[in-house]
Amino acid sequence: MAVKNTLAALLLAAMAAAWWWVLSGPAFRPGMSQTAVRPTASAARAPADPPKVRWERLALRAVPERASGRNPFGGDRRAPRAAGIRTVLPEDEPATAGTPPAGPPRITLIGISSRTTPDGIVRVAVFAGERDVLHAGAGDAVADTYRVERIGDTDVDLVRLADAARVTLRLPP
Numbered sequence: 001m002a003v004k005n006t007l008a009a010l011l012l013a014a015m016a017a018a019w020w021w022v023l024s025g026p027a028f029r030p031g032m033s034q035t036a037v038r039p040t041a042s043a044a045r046a047p048a049d050p051p052k053v054r055w056e057r058l059a060l061r062a063v064p065e066r067a068s069g070r071n072p073f074g075g076d077r078r079a080p081r082a083a084g085i086r087t088v089l090p091e092d093e094p095a096t097a098g099t100p101p102a103g104p105p106r107i108t109l110i111g112i113s114s115r116t117t118p119d120g121i122v123r124v125a126v127f128a129g130e131r132d133v134l135h136a137g138a139g140d141a142v143a144d145t146y147r148v149e150r151i152g153d154t155d156v157d158l159v160r161l162a163d164a165a166r167v168t169l170r171l172p173p
Contacts, residue, residue, distance in 0.1 A: 106130055107143055109156055109169040123151040127169075 110133075111126035127134040129143055136142045138151055146158040146167065155170045 109171055112151060125151050125156045
């Protein structure tokens with residue numbers, strides 16, 4: 001206990017000495033002269049002329065208006081111009097609203113989640129749709145186009161509702 005008290009007293013004395021040294025000024029600091037610093041010969045001359053500013057180079061230039069004419073801060077609401085994209089349908093295949101395309105599915109399998117319940121392992125497939133993320137269990141409909149038939153460890157079997165075709169989606173490696 002005496003050692004701790006002695007160390008605390010020495011630390012307190014060192015802190016007090018440092019405080020005194022900082023606040024006392026240069027009078028008690030060894031090696032510091034009390035002579036004032038004299039300006040150099042170049043600083044003793046008259047003040048220099050103010051810097052020359054080339055105002056003509058700093059003149060504001062008008063920013064050219066963009067060719068699109070779009071003003072995000074303007075209050076006028078003009079009709080948007082038609083883009084150069086057209087949808088062309090083949091003449092032999094008319095578009096119908098109720099039939100899904102026969103091509104590959106418009107969803108991709110991005111994950112499979114599983115949890116253990118008293119009834120066994122329950123899996124949920126996670127799909128990336130055209131604009132959203134979809135979750136579906138066995139027997140659920142997906143994107144109003146497919147029904148989940150089976151969920152495995154790395155793949156999901158789907159049945160297309162329109163024609164009962166089977167589709168298997170696998171997780172990416």
